[in-house]
Amino acid sequence: MTADLVLDLLLVVSLLLLAWLLLRSEDFLRTAVLFIAFGLFMAIAWVRLLAPDIALAEAAIGAGITGVLLMDAIRHMEWERQQRGEDGPEHPPPKRPLAVRGGILAAALAAGGLLVAGVWQLPGQRPGLAGAVSDRTEELEHPVTAVLVVFRSIDTWLELGILMLAVIGLLAARGRQTLEAASLAPPRDPVLEGVVRVLAPLAILVAGYLLWLGTWAPGGAFQSGVILGAVGMLLWLSDHRSIEALPVWGWKLLIVVGFATFTAAAAITLLLSGAMLEYPPDWMLAMIKSIELAAAISIGACFTALFVGQHPAQQRLQTDDGKQERHPRL
Amino acid sequence: MMEIEQHALYALAAVLLFALGFHGLLSRRHLLRKIIAVNVMSSGVFLLLIAVARRDAVDFPDPVPQAMVLTGIVVAISISALAMALARRIYRQTGGSTLYAAEEEPQREEAQEE
Numbered sequence: 001m002t003a004d005l006v007l008d009l010l011l012v013v014s015l016l017l018l019a020w021l022l023l024r025s026e027d028f029l030r031t032a033v034l035f036i037a038f039g040l041f042m043a044i045a046w047v048r049l050l051a052p053d054i055a056l057a058e059a060a061i062g063a064g065i066t067g068v069l070l071m072d073a074i075r076h077m078e079w080e081r082q083q084r085g086e087d088g089p090e091h092p093p094p095k096r097p098l099a100v101r102g103g104i105l106a107a108a109l110a111a112g113g114l115l116v117a118g119v120w121q122l123p124g125q126r127p128g129l130a131g132a133v134s135d136r137t138e139e140l141e142h143p144v145t146a147v148l149v150v151f152r153s154i155d156t157w158l159e160l161g162i163l164m165l166a167v168i169g170l171l172a173a174r175g176r177q178t179l180e181a182a183s184l185a186p187p188r189d190p191v192l193e194g195v196v197r198v199l200a201p202l203a204i205l206v207a208g209y210l211l212w213l214g215t216w217a218p219g220g221a222f223q224s225g226v227i228l229g230a231v232g233m234l235l236w237l238s239d240h241r242s243i244e245a246l247p248v249w250g251w252k253l254l255i256v257v258g259f260a261t262f263t264a265a266a267a268i269t270l271l272l273s274g275a276m277l278e279y280p281p282d283w284m285l286a287m288i289k290s291i292e293l294a295a296a297i298s299i300g301a302c303f304t305a306l307f308v309g310q311h312p313a314q315q316r317l318q319t320d321d322g323k324q325e326r327h328p329r330l
Numbered sequence: 331m332m333e334i335e336q337h338a339l340y341a342l343a344a345v346l347l348f349a350l351g352f353h354g355l356l357s358r359r360h361l362l363r364k365i366i367a368v369n370v371m372s373s374g375v376f377l378l379l380i381a382v383a384r385r386d387a388v389d390f391p392d393p394v395p396q397a398m399v400l401t402g403i404v405v406a407i408s409i410s411a412l413a414m415a416l417a418r419r420i421y422r423q424t425g426g427s428t429l430y431a432a433e434e435e436p437q438r439e440e441a442q443e444e
Contacts, residue, residue: 004336005334005336005339008336008339008340009339012339012340012342012343015343015347016343016346016347016350019347019350019351019370019373020350022366022370023350023351023353023354023358023363023366023367023370028362031363031366035366035369038370038373042373042377045340045377046380048336048340049336049337049340049380049381049383049384049391050384050387050390050391051380051383051384051391051396051399053396053400054376054380054396054399054400054403057400057403057404058403061403061404061407062373062403065407066369066407066410069407069410069411069414070362070366070414073362073414073417073418074362076418077362077418077421077427080421080422084425096357101357104353104356104357105353105357107352107356108349108350108352108353108356108357109349111348111349111352112345112346112348112349112350112352115345115348115349116342116345116346118345119338119341119342119344119345119378122338122341122382122385124385125385125386126385126386127386128383128386128387128392128394129392129393129394130386130387130388130389130390130391130392130393131388133393133394134390143390143393144393144396144397144400146393147393147394147396147397148397148400148401151394152394152397152398155397155398155401156401159401159404159405162405162408162409163404163405163408166408166409166411166412167408169412169415170411170412170415173412173415173416173418173419174415174418174419175419222400222401222403222404225404226404299404302408303407303408306407306408306411306412307411309415310411310414310415310418
């Protein structure tokens with residue numbers, strides 16, 4: 001056994017162990033922390049599998065954004081329990097009968113067994129599409145970016161649509177019409193303010209660098225957008241004034257700009273070359289760059305909205321009305 | 331000893347992750363835990379795709395599955411956020427954190443009083 005294989009084996013065992021622990025754990029906070037650790041181990045696994053693009057996105061999403069969303073949801077449920085006057089840890093739902101639990105285990109084992117058998121019979125190396133992609137990319141030297149915005153651009157286009165729909169669905173589920181949300185207003189903490197003042201511009205710089213890098217190296221709109229989303233969450237969580245500087249229509253614009261740019265690019269290419277999203281060679285780089293920039297901004301704005309939108313609507317509006325409702329409208 | 335290839339190891343881990351998540355999805359009842367279980371399942375799917383891309387790597391792993399996984403990760407997290415918002419709505423309106431509130435909540439209340 002080579003040292004490489006030992007490393008891979010350790011990584012794989014840790015991943016499975018973490019997944020097992022986080023799914024078994026009864027304590028929510030423990031689950032959230034284990035999930036963040038799981039995301040970080042996944043990021044290492046992506047590096048081991050020579051997929052640094054995914055590792056960058058996973059480190060920010062799997063370990064960062066999902067963790068924040070989870071912790072926030074846990075805290076919110078605890079807060080609601082307190083509002084209802086329930087104390088102590090939540091009673092777990094009653095256990096299912098043994099037969100049902102046995103059936104679930106059997107179903108999972110059967111699915112796992114079938115999948116293991118399937119993986120066992122995976123054929124050996126196939127040519128894949130790596131050659132085809134590298135033959136056709138001229139301006140874009142990084143094949144993953146080329147696939148994302150040139151060959152499979154419709155996936156990316158629709159994905160921006162999904163993000164937009166998720167934001168709309170979230171606002172509907174929370175019964176809200178705008179994105180304004182009551183800030184949690186933590187006590188003014190000079191250390192927090194100082195850290196945010198240094199960290200936020202630096203993170204935006206990193207996001208811009210990743211976007212610029214995407215043309216020929218791992219990086220691009222996705223990784224950049226995810227980091228922008230994390231900046232938005234940070235600013236909102238720390239109650240930084242800059243997040244309020246943007247009016248509501250500004251947020252709406254940022255959320256749709258990626259999808260809109262893609263749609264405009266599709267219309268222009270349809271008119272110019274007769275094929276949708278088949279960029280004319282002279283304009284190719286400029287179009288791709290503007291699509292990527294708009295996509296990164298939209299991904300960032302949507303992630304911020306997906307987090308901010310989880311919270312009750314602006315409480316300031318309620319105090320303006322002279323009401324002091326603790327439960328804003330659903 | 332048989333030489334295990336790297337991609338085969340990760341592919342095996344991927345399907346085991348999927349099965350673990352599947353079991354969690356069915357057996358856990360709290361909605362947040364179900365969302366987490368689905369996330370573990372999707373990690374398994376992504377890992378399998380990239381393990382296959384790694385298998386086909388000559389000098390660079392197949393970029394098409396990589397792009398698919400990147401898209402998938404972003405879609406998975408946005409769907410998780412939407413699911414969490416729905417879970418919060420259910421929690422606020424029914425006071426229950428499962429999908430079985432209607433029949434089982436009264437039993438739980440009785441159990442608490444005993």
